[in-house]
Amino acid sequence: MKTFKLYSLCVLEGKEGSIKQRAIPLKDGLIINMENEDRTWHIDAVTDSTHKPYFEKVKEEEGHLLVDAIITSKNNHPATMVTKVITITELSDGISVLLEAKLVLQKDEVIEDVIEDLVAEGLSGEELVSEFKERKNNLAAHSEKTLEEVYASLQQSGQYQLR
Template identity: 40%
Template sequence: MKTFKLISLDVLEDTSNELLTRTIPLLDGLIIDREDEKSQWVLECLLDKKYFKYFSKIKEKNDAIMLQAKITKEANKPATFMTSIIEINDIEDHINVLFLGKIIDLKKGQIEKTLKSLIEEGYQGDQLLDKFKDSV
């Protein structure tokens, strides 16, 4: 296992075919690459207690939650994870939220979406390739 400092955390909320970003201020956090056969990561976040209801509702529904996290340095690009909440702990004036999930590649998803759209528009062969290059 490898452990890294979690620098920032955003929740990506899907509303009306649009992803909205909710920044969650971290008091402290770690991210652990479990290096297991399922390629799972654990994100551990120490947060203000005011987020207890927000994350409890998500956990009760057993909903998947998409997160973006910056690891090690603020200058790093955020990594995107599809997670579930495995535990919420009450710690005096704070809460500790544990997420378990997999890293996902949003860029790959966007590329696939663009390509599918161009194919649906009727582009094929070299014309498809040229139009795709212009779109990406």
């Protein structure tokens, strides 16, 4: 097992054909790579009690959440994971939400989308290389197109009940 600091957590919700981001403000959090054959991760997010009804509803409906988790530092690329709520624990100053997660989108896939976008824009040669370096260095989140494709793919698979 490997444990990391959870820097930020954002729920990605499909609304009206696009992806809306719902930031979950964290008081604290950890993310654990279980390093098992199922490639399971656990996310423990400590947040304000105002989010309890939202997570309770997802758990009650046995639904899944698509999330972007940023690990360790704000400068890291987000890891997109499909999750389910395992437990919600009341704390003296908020709640702890334990999510079981599977990684669905990695940094390399996002970089591939950047290259595809640049080629589609007609860039080539030095202009392509220069613009790729710029976008790669400034890549703070996934492109809307990438997230919409992942969300649609997960919904069509029938394995997940995304909220």
